[in-house]
Amino acid sequence: MSGQHAPPPETGLRTGPPIDPSVAALGCQSVTKTFGAITAVDDVSIGIDQGEWVSIVGPNGAGKTTLLNVLNGFYDPDTGGNIYLSGEDVTTEPSYKRARKGLGRTFQGLELFEDEDVLENIMTTRAVKQRPNLLSALLFYVGGGRRTEAENMRRVEEILDYLELWEYRHSTIGSLPLGIQRRVDLARSLALEPDVLLLDEAMSGLTFDEKYDMVRFLADLHEKEGLTLVMIEHDLEVVTDVSQRMIVLDQGAIIARGEPDSVVDDPEVQRIYTGVE
Numbered sequence: 001m002s003g004q005h006a007p008p009p010e011t012g013l014r015t016g017p018p019i020d021p022s023v024a025a026l027g028c029q030s031v032t033k034t035f036g037a038i039t040a041v042d043d044v045s046i047g048i049d050q051g052e053w054v055s056i057v058g059p060n061g062a063g064k065t066t067l068l069n070v071l072n073g074f075y076d077p078d079t080g081g082n083i084y085l086s087g088e089d090v091t092t093e094p095s096y097k098r099a100r101k102g103l104g105r106t107f108q109g110l111e112l113f114e115d116e117d118v119l120e121n122i123m124t125t126r127a128v129k130q131r132p133n134l135l136s137a138l139l140f141y142v143g144g145g146r147r148t149e150a151e152n153m154r155r156v157e158e159i160l161d162y163l164e165l166w167e168y169r170h171s172t173i174g175s176l177p178l179g180i181q182r183r184v185d186l187a188r189s190l191a192l193e194p195d196v197l198l199l200d201e202a203m204s205g206l207t208f209d210e211k212y213d214m215v216r217f218l219a220d221l222h223e224k225e226g227l228t229l230v231m232i233e234h235d236l237e238v239v240t241d242v243s244q245r246m247i248v249l250d251q252g253a254i255i256a257r258g259e260p261d262s263v264v265d266d267p268e269v270q271r272i273y274t275g276v277e
């Protein structure tokens with residue numbers, strides 16, 4: 001079925017043209033994900049355009065993280081759903097292949113190596129990009145290894161510099177404040193040089209100043225590097241300030257989407273956030 005599905009354009013957008021998931025930078029068509037009796041994601045179709053900054057919001061348990069996990073390949077969707085990356089159907093491809101094709105990811109739970117330092121954490125991820133298969137691993141060891149290592153180090157140093165992490169490069173992760181740990185997680189995702197970055201509550205638990213810094217770095221990546229950003233975020237003030245489009249999930253289904261200012265005024269959205277009809 002992969003590749004033969006003819007997805008209809010996304011419907012229900014309040015603003016802007018509909019984005020066909022199959023030609024978007026990242027998209028999904030008719031994706032459902034169930035866990036036993038629980039429908040975590042319920043028939044969701046979205047298209048994220050190249051260079052967009054989109055936020056996915058919704059109450060706890062709405063299905064946001066599950067949707068991200070389906071998009072990046074941690075979970076398979078139930079039969080019938082399709083995932084597209086740069087127009088290519090990647091539904092059956094594992095997450096590491098999607099990562100090499102430009103889909104990056106940060107984690108709500110920060111899956112960093114606590115006992116390693118910042119440099120080691122980022123270098124480990126970078127090495128995955130450089131040695132994706134047996135042949136390149138062999139080539140690495142029979143000659144190109146030192147050159148590759150130097151190139152990796154140069155790229156990682158650029159990222160450390162960009163995200164103002166240089167002074168922390170030899171600090172172990174466990175010794176750093178949450179704001180810096182979240183920035184290291186961002187740095188690690190950048191080591192794979194993504195075109196589209198999925199951010200799972202990258203500002204969760206941060207102080208005002210730490211959030212300000214994170215927004216500043218993300219805005220730079222979006223504006224100067226042209227990175228496409230898809231962000232799960234609970235702070236509606238941040239969402240309306242930074243994102244161009246907003247998608248609201250409730251009980252696994254999309255209940256609103258469009259320009260943030262109009263979406264937050266939507267009575268249905270206000271109802272799920274305030275409980276007021």
Ligand SMILES: Nc1ncnc2c1ncn2[C@@H]1O[C@H](COP(=O)(O)OP(=O)(O)OP(=O)(O)O)[C@@H](O)[C@H]1O
Nearest residue numbers: 035038039040058059060061062063064065066067
């Ligand atoms: N691996 C899993 N096994 C069983 N149920 C799961 C699993 N992952 C998520 N769920 C269930 O799916 C639903 C959606 O969960 P999900 O974590 O995607 O929501 P969320 O919107 O990201 O929530 P939060 O804002 O609290 O992180 C919930 O009912 C959750 O309990």
